[in-house]
Amino acid sequence: MALAARTAARSAWPSLAPFLERHYTTGVSILSVLVFLVLWETAADQRWMNPRLTGQPTLIWQAALEVFRNDRFFYHAWISFAEFGIGFVLALIVGVPLGLIMGTHKTTRLFLEPPLMALYTAPRLALLPILIVWLGIGIASKIAVVFLGAVFPILVNTLAGVRNADNRLVQAARAFGATQLDIFVKILVPGSLPAILMGVRLGIGRGVLSVIVGEMFVSQAGIGYQIMSYGQGMQINKMLVYALSISLFSYGLILSVQWLESRIRDWKPVS
Amino acid sequence: MAQIEIRDVSVDYKRPNSEETFTAVDGINLSIEKGSFVTIVGSSGCGKSTLLLALAGLIPYAKGAITVDGKTVTAPGPDRAMVFQDASLLPWRSVHGNVRFGLELRRWRRDDLDQRVTRFVHMVGLGSFADYHPHQLSGGMRQRVNIARALAVDPDVLLMDEPFGALDAQTREVMGDELLRIWERDKKTAIFVTHAIDEAIFLGDRVVVMGKNPGHIREIVEIDLPRPRTSAMLDSPAFIAYRQKLRDYIAADMASLQMVKDVA
Ligand SMILES: Nc1ncnc2c1ncn2[C@@H]1O[C@H](COP(=O)(O)OP(=O)(O)OP(=O)(O)O)[C@@H](O)[C@H]1O
Numbered sequence: 177m178a179l180a181a182r183t184a185a186r187s188a189w190p191s192l193a194p195f196l197e198r199h200y201t202t203g204v205s206i207l208s209v210l211v212f213l214v215l216w217e218t219a220a221d222q223r224w225m226n227p228r229l230t231g232q233p234t235l236i237w238q239a240a241l242e243v244f245r246n247d248r249f250f251y252h253a254w255i256s257f258a259e260f261g262i263g264f265v266l267a268l269i270v271g272v273p274l275g276l277i278m279g280t281h282k283t284t285r286l287f288l289e290p291p292l293m294a295l296y297t298a299p300r301l302a303l304l305p306i307l308i309v310w311l312g313i314g315i316a317s318k319i320a321v322v323f324l325g326a327v328f329p330i331l332v333n334t335l336a337g338v339r340n341a342d343n344r345l346v347q348a349a350r351a352f353g354a355t356q357l358d359i360f361v362k363i364l365v366p367g368s369l370p371a372i373l374m375g376v377r378l379g380i381g382r383g384v385l386s387v388i389v390g391e392m393f394v395s396q397a398g399i400g401y402q403i404m405s406y407g408q409g410m411q412i413n414k415m416l417v418y419a420l421s422i423s424l425f426s427y428g429l430i431l432s433v434q435w436l437e438s439r440i441r442d443w444k445p446v447s
Numbered sequence: 448m449a450q451i452e453i454r455d456v457s458v459d460y461k462r463p464n465s466e467e468t469f470t471a472v473d474g475i476n477l478s479i480e481k482g483s484f485v486t487i488v489g490s491s492g493c494g495k496s497t498l499l500l501a502l503a504g505l506i507p508y509a510k511g512a513i514t515v516d517g518k519t520v521t522a523p524g525p526d527r528a529m530v531f532q533d534a535s536l537l538p539w540r541s542v543h544g545n546v547r548f549g550l551e552l553r554r555w556r557r558d559d560l561d562q563r564v565t566r567f568v569h570m571v572g573l574g575s576f577a578d579y580h581p582h583q584l585s586g587g588m589r590q591r592v593n594i595a596r597a598l599a600v601d602p603d604v605l606l607m608d609e610p611f612g613a614l615d616a617q618t619r620e621v622m623g624d625e626l627l628r629i630w631e632r633d634k635k636t637a638i639f640v641t642h643a644i645d646e647a648i649f650l651g652d653r654v655v656v657m658g659k660n661p662g663h664i665r666e667i668v669e670i671d672l673p674r675p676r677t678s679a680m681l682d683s684p685a686f687i688a689y690r691q692k693l694r695d696y697i698a699a700d701m702a703s704l705q706m707v708k709d710v711a
C-alpha cells in the first residue's frame with residue numbers, strides 16, 4: 177500500500193511539475209498579492225493599524241459589491257474612460273505623425289523643437305487651471321490634459337525612433353532606387369515601431385494619471401471625482417475600490433502594449 | 448568605350464568632428480568591359496568599399512568622372528545592384544521579405560514577383576529558411592540573402608563588397624561556382640571585393656590590387672586562365688604564379704602594418 181501511494185505521488189508530480197514550471201512567474205506574482213492581502217487583513221484585524229485610515233481587504237470587497245450595485249460606477253467609469261480615450265487617441269493622431277515628420281524633416285524639427293520642449297518640460301498639471309478657464313469644468317478640459325500628458329512621450333519616442341534609424345538600411349534602400357517616400361514607409365516607420373510602442377506605454381501611464389488628477393481637481397463626475405469625494409468623506413474602502421479599478425484598467429492596457437511589443441521583438445536585431 | 452569608365456576619380460570624406468576632409472581614394476583609373484569579372488583586393492582601409500559605393504552612386508566623388516554605359520553616375524540606378532559588406536537586411540522582414548524588398552523598390556510590376564523571390568531564395572540555398580528573420584540566421588546565411596536580393600533585381604552591373612566574407616571555405620566555393628554560373632549565363636558585369644587572393648584569381652578576369660594612403664590602384668593583373676574555372680586549376684603552375692605575384696604586391700602595402708607590430 178505504501179508502495180502504491182508512492183507510485184501515485186510520483187505519477188502526480190511529473191504532471192504537476194511542468195504546470196508549475198510553465199506558470200512559475202504568474203504563480204509567484206499571485207502569491208505575492210495573496211501574502212500582501214493577508215498581511216493587510218491581519219494588520220487591520222489586530223489593530224496594528226487603523227482600518228478607518230487604511231481600509232481592509234474584506235471591507236473593500238463589500239464596498240466593491242455595493243459600488244458596482246448602486247453607486248453608478250459604470251457611469252463614472254464611462255466618463256473617465258471617454259476622457260482618457262478621446263485624449264489618448266488625439267495624442268496618438270498628433271504625436272506619431274508629428275514625431276515621424278520631425279524625425280525626417282530637419283527644418284520642421286528645428287522649428288518646432290523649442291516651443292514643444294518648453295511645453296514638455298512645463299509641469300502639465302500646473303496648466304490645468306488655465307485649461308479649465310478655457311474649456312470649462314466638463315469633459316473637454318480633461319481631454320485636453322490627457323492629450324497634453326500623453327502626446328509628449330509618444331512624440332519624443334517616435335522622434336528618437338526615427339532619428340536612430342539604421343543608416344545602413346537607408347543606404348541599402350537607396351542602392352535599390354528607393355524614393356524618400358519608400359525610405360519613410362519601408363524603413364523609418366517600421367524601424368521606429370518599437371520606440372513608438374514604448375512611447376505609447378509611457379503615454380498610457382501619463383494619460384491615466386492626468387485624467388484622474390484632472391477629475392480630482394475639478395469636475396462633476398468620473399472616477400477621479402468619486403475618489404475625491406469618498407476621500408474627503410473618509411470612506412476609505414469605497415475610495416480604494418475606485419483607485420483599484422483605475423490600476424486594473426491601466427495595467428490591462430499596458431499588458432496589451434507589452435504583448436504587442438513582444439510580438440515585434442521577434443524581428444528586433446540581436447545587438 | 449568600355450561599359451564602365453572610371454577616370455581620375457577621387458573621393459573625399461569628412462573627418463569626424465571637423466570641417467576638414469581627407470582623401471580616401473585618389474587618382475583611380477579603370478575601364479571595365481561589359482560582361483567581365485573584376486576582383487579587387489587590398490589591405491583593410493585602402494578604400495575598396497569607398498570605390499564600390501562611388502560606383503553605386505551612393506557617395507559623391509570629389510574629382511574625375513564615372514560613367515556606366517556612357518551615362519555619368521550621380522545616383523543609384525537600375526543598371527547596378529550592390530551587395531553590402533555589413534548587415535543591411537531589414538530585421539523586421541523575413542528572408543523572403545528581404546529579397547522581395549529590392550524588387551519592390553525597383554517597382555517590379557510583373558506577376559511573377561513572389562515566384563521570382565522564391566527562386567532566388569532557393570538559389571542561395573535558403574529555401575527552407577524563407578520565413579526566418581535575419582537575427583535567426585547565421586552570418587553566412589544573411590550574406591546569402593544579401594546576394595539573392597541583389598541578383599533578383601537582374602542588374603547589368605553587380606557590385607559585391609566581400610559578399611563571401613562571413614562564409615566558411617566550403618560554402619564559399621559553392622557560392623563562388625554558383626556566382627560564376629549566373630555571371631556566365633546572364634552576361635553580367637561583376638565587380639567583386641575580397642580579401643582572399645585565391646578567390647580573386649579564381650573568379651576574376653582581372654585582379655585590381657589597391658594600396659593605401661591614399662587609396663590608389665597599385666597594379667592590375669590579367670588572369671589568363673580558361674573558363675569555366677575548376678578547382679583543379681587552384682594547383683596549376685599558372686595559378687600559383689598569380690598567387691605569388693599578388694602576395695608580393697600586397698606585402699609591399701602591408702609594410703605599414705608591420706611597423707605597428709614592431710612597436711607592440
Ligand atoms: N563614412 C565615412 N566617413 C569618413 N571616413 C570614412 C567613411 N567610410 C570610410 N571611411 C574611411 O575611408 C577609408 C577607406 O575605407 P573603406 O571602407 O573604403 O576601406 P576598405 O578598403 O573597404 O576596408 P575593409 O577591407 O576593411 O573593408 C578608411 O580610412 C576609412 O576610415
Ligand SMILES: [Mg+2]
Pocket residue numbers: 495496497532608
Ligand atoms: Mg570595405
